[in-house]
Amino acid sequence: MAEIKDNVTRRQLLRTGCYGGCLAGLGGLAGLLAAKSRAGDTVWQIDPYICIACGNCETHCVLEESAVKCVQVYEICGYCDYCPGFHQPGAVALDTGAENELCPTGAIKRKFVEDPYFQYDIDESLCVACGKCVKGCAAFGNGSLFLQVRHDRCLNCNECSIAAACPSGAFKRVPADKPYLLKRVENA
Amino acid sequence: MRLLPHTIIAVIALLNLCAPASAELLFPPPEFESGYLMPSTTTPHPHQDVYEYVDVAVLFVALSLASYIVLKKRSRRATFVLMILSLIYFGFWRKGCVCPIGAIQNVVLSIFDATYAVPIAVLLFFLLPLVFTLFFGRVFCAAVCPLGAIQDLVLLRPASVPYWLASGLRVLAYLYLGLAVLFAATGSAFLICRYDPFVAFFRFSGNVNILIIGVCFLLVGLFIGRPYCRFFCPYGIILRQLSRLSKWQVTITPDECIQCRLCEDSCPFGAIRSPAVQWPAVEYDKAKKRLAFLILLMPVLILLCGWTGSRLKNVTSRMHPTVRLAERIYLEEAGDVNDITDPSTAFRATGETIESLYQRASVIRERFTLGGWLLGAFLGLVIGVKLIAVSVWRKRTDYEADRAGCLACARCFKYCPRERLRLSKTKKEFR
Known part of the structure; x- marks a missing residue:
């Protein structure tokens, strides 16, 4: 065999x-x-037209100090003397007195430009992304102040903790080569 | 003409409709006279994509090195050094994201979601360890995975877990994998990332509850070798199955087993199986009947678990934000709750009708019915196979590493006298 x-x-x-x-x-x-x-990576970003400035960005980021900050788009800003994003509602005086400011950390800087206009800047080292100014500006102003993920800070987690807690679904994955969703004048 | 007023109204209405598109701001930006230059918004860039590919390259090199060290060089010390380096690079330097374990969800999401495309780097992170496992066994677990490394470091006094208990606890890992796939496929959540117990250590910050879970895992890990890897890791489940088929595999002895039993207790992960003696004839007959019963039980288990899974759709679908929102809106509409939440505020601001939200939510919930059937059937299959696996006799003549359970950590080598002989021989050759 x-x-x-x-x-x-x-x-x-x-x-x-x-x-x-x-x-x-x-x-x-x-x-x-x-x-x-896709060849490139994606990053997280907030769609400012969907965001309701609920304040979750301040508390839900895995970083001690949130990667989200408020940004100012100057083209949309009205440079108002009374800024609803800067001043408390019913502020005693329209100046930089702490009792008149809306921002809890004093992160918005008011600078005189010319009568009667003022420039408002965000000091990112102070901003905690609470969204108080965003709400004020959106309600009574042009909405030039809004929240954005700052990519020099963001760790780009696979599942963003803020996105998981976002009530309006404003967090999106966007291509890394176009990492910001800034408001534009034509949409304001 | 009676039509004229209507026409005028229509024109005005049309103009109003066009208004938002034509830069109509509440307070139009002033025309400055002092030559003021408007600053522009800064947009700091993210990490460049190049780094993603550097990560992939490092992963490939680490996997190759691990395979060489474990299979060829057979050195625990080198494995340990590589493990530490991987922990530093993938864990503390790259902050533990993205990892192959989490990449499961990206891959699943891109299969089920038409709008999501998985980045190539993430896809490679998912595939590379699988391919390496198919050739060399679980070398990824041994020295590349930062989650495994951090647990391996704290292992102080390993206690042995009985085989039946370890096998039973592993059902948790299958459940975890199944749920992670279900939630990723339905676009609900990335479960693995949300409950990654060690990522908070890598970042020195994060959710307190998760940090506590991580500390618990490390405390248990002092006495039970790598508890997350063995009983929870969803990627480990896939690696287990591929490792069964791997072309090359860790062997305790470099050449032949002399049955000295010195390695018997050397494995902290319970992956060394002792030789099995032939069962006595009486036992064997009983086992045959049991096997027949278990095989018949299998379809019953699958159907029962599948049915249970589908009945749980109301619970599982709550993981999806749309379903949660719809349930909340339903409560608000019915007047059962008086307050409103952020999600419901956001929803009402969109102007979408409640009916269309309910519609969307019920479509998603239906997906969970099918998903629940599949998940349950999968778990039923797992439990059935496990029952069969613990009740059949498998021939084992040598002390050998269980192909599936071996994490290729290289601890057992030095317990083998044949290995010592080999080492002394190579030393002599050097002289």
Whole structure:
């Protein structure tokens, strides 16, 4: 009787089959997904037209100091003397007195430009992304103050903790080469 | 003409409609006279994409090195050094994100969500360890995964967990994997990222509850080797199955097993199985009947678990923000609650009708019915296979590392006298 050269057992055959199947499966998955993938990474950003400035950005970021900050788009700003994003409602005087300021950390800086206009800047080292000024500016002003993820601070977590807590679904994945969603004059 | 007033109204209405598009600000920006230059908003850039590919390259090099060290060089010390380096790079330097464990969800989401495309770097992070496992066993777990490394470091006095208990606890990992896939596929949440117990250590900041869970894992990890890896890690489940088929595999002895039993207790992860003796004939007959019963039980288990999973759709679908919102709005509309929440405020500001929200939510909930069936059936299958696995006799002649459970940590090598002989020989050759 002729001797069987390769002593292939059933178990070995099964194993080889599974092995080939796994390799083919991984290859297939890679091919399928490679066709539907993007070369660049995505980053998190807030759509300012959806954001309701609820204040979750201040408290839900994994960083001690949130990666979200308020930004000012100067093209939209009205440079008002009374700024609803800067002043307390019913402020005693329209000046930089602490009792008149809305921002709890004094992160908005008011600078005289020319009568009767004032420039408002955000000091990002002080801003905590509470969104109080955003609400004020959106309610009674042009809405030039709004929240954005600052990418020099953001860790770009796979699931953003703020996004998970965002009540309006304003957090989006955007392409890393266009990482900001700034308001524009034509949409204001 | 009676039509004229209507026409005028229509024109005004049209103009009003166009208004938002034509830069109509409440307080138009002033025309400055003092030559004032308007500053522009700063937009600091994120990490460049290049770094993503650097990460992939580092991952590839680390996996290759780990395979060489574990299989060829057979050195625990080198494995340990590589493990520390990986912990520093992937953990503390890159802050533990993105990792292959979490990448499961990106891959699943991109399969089910037409609008989401997985970045190539993330896809490679998911695939590379799988491919390496298929060739060399779980070298990723051994020396590359930062989550494994941080647990391996704190392992002080390993206690052994009985095989049946470890096998039972592992059902949790299958459940975790199944839920993570379900929630990622429905676009609800990235469960693995949300409950990553060690990422808070890597960042020195994060959610307090998660930090507490992480501390608990490390405390348990003092006595039970790598509890997260063995009983919870969803990626570990995939690696286990691929490792069963791997082309090369860790062997305790470099050549032949002399049955000295010195390595028996060396594995802190319970992956060394002792040789199994043939069962006595009486036992064997009983086992045959049991096997037949378990095989018949399998479809019952699958159907039962699947049915349970689908019945839980009201609970599981609550993970999806839209379903949560719809339930909240329903309560508010019914007058069962008096306050309003941020999500409901945000929803009412959009002007979408409540009916259309309910519509969207019920579509999503239906997906959870099917998802629940699949998840439950998967778990039923797992439990069925596990029951069969603990009740059949498998021939084992040598002390060998369980192909699936072996984390390739290289601890057992030095317990083997054959290994010592090999090392002394190589030393002599050097002289």
